Amino acid sequence: xxxxxxxxxxFDSVSSALLAEKILKKQGLPFKIIPVPRHISSDCGVCIRxxxxxxxxxxxxxxxxxxxxxxxxx
Amino acid sequence: xxxxxxxxxxxxxxxVLLTKKALEDHSEIVVIVDNETAQENVKRMAQSQGCxxxxxxxxxxxxxxxxKGCSCEIPDxxxxxxxxxxxxxxxxxxxxxxxxxxxxxxxxxxxxxxxTSPQADSLIFFNTGVKLTIQGSEILExxxxxxxxxxxxLVCGTCLDFFEMKDRLAAGIISNMYDITETMTxxxxxxxx
Numbered sequence: 001x002x003x004x005x006x007x008x009x010x011f012d013s014v015s016s017a018l019l020a021e022k023i024l025k026k027q028g029l030p031f032k033i034i035p036v037p038r039h040i041s042s043d044c045g046v047c048i049r050x051x052x053x054x055x056x057x058x059x060x061x062x063x064x065x066x067x068x069x070x071x072x073x074x
Numbered sequence: 075x076x077x078x079x080x081x082x083x084x085x086x087x088x089x090v091l092l093t094k095k096a097l098e099d100h101s102e103i104v105v106i107v108d109n110e111t112a113q114e115n116v117k118r119m120a121q122s123q124g125c126x127x128x129x130x131x132x133x134x135x136x137x138x139x140x141x142k143g144c145s146c147e148i149p150d151x152x153x154x155x156x157x158x159x160x161x162x163x164x165x166x167x168x169x170x171x172x173x174x175x176x177x178x179x180x181x182x183x184x185x186x187x188x189x190t191s192p193q194a195d196s197l198i199f200f201n202t203g204v205k206l207t208i209q210g211s212e213i214l215e216x217x218x219x220x221x222x223x224x225x226x227x228l229v230c231g232t233c234l235d236f237f238e239m240k241d242r243l244a245a246g247i248i249s250n251m252y253d254i255t256e257t258m259t260x261x262x263x264x265x266x267x
Contacts, residue, residue: 004109004110004111005110014175014178017178018174018175018178021178032181032185033178033181033182033185034181034182034185034186035182035185035186046178046179046182
């Protein structure tokens with residue numbers, strides 16, 4: 001999972017990030033919880049880092065279940 | 075004199091280790107890697123040592139020009155006079171209150187350690203903190219990376235024994251109260267989580 005490029009999924013709240021974590025864990029999808037990178041936001045928040053090729057699969061898994069604020073390349 | 079290191083095709087953490095070794099004897103080196111993970115790892119390590127890093131891409135390969143620069147000596151001495159940096163983790167969550175939140179914060183904290191300079195010299199895990207070092211822990215990969223970069227990870231043996239997890243240790247080394255106490259009392263800076 002440490003190979004290649006990454007995207008981060010941003011949420012409007014820590015609770016949403018936690019919910020997303022639960023959903024992805026349940027489905028066995030690869031991800032990592034990290035702090036929101038400084039260059040994206042100065043807020044103290046967490047986000048989900050994913051391997052870029054997994055983006056579609058993970059976005060599909062979350063759509064409709066948790067509100068995603070944005071997805072950006074890392 | 076510029077020393078060239080060809081780290082193409084080498085698995086992690088080889089490129090980082092080779093770079094580290096070369097920096098001991100040379101003030102300017104060129105490291106050639108063939109993937110971005112290696113590039114980032116080498117870059118981060120060099121920067122944590124106070125070096126300047128310039129990246130050039132050539133025919134699919136990545137050249138990292140690393141130079142020690144004159145500023146390198148200053149942070150080095152500063153760190154030496156301040157002694158070792160020890161981080162003490164006595165719980166599997168970060169902070170008290172909500173465990174769900176504390177778990178996320180801990181993962182986030184350990185991840186951030188990978189990107190923070192200066193690097194810690196030692197991490198000490200005790201009480202429920204030892205649960206972070208056993209099989210199935212979500213921060214294992216990060217702990218192994220820290221370990222590969224030279225961070226000493228001490229895990230309280232009494233605690234592993236108490237939770238009946240001794241045979242499931244997956245990162246760090248089993249330690250005793252003597253080593254743990256000496257590491258803590260001998261620290262220049264001690265960060266308690």
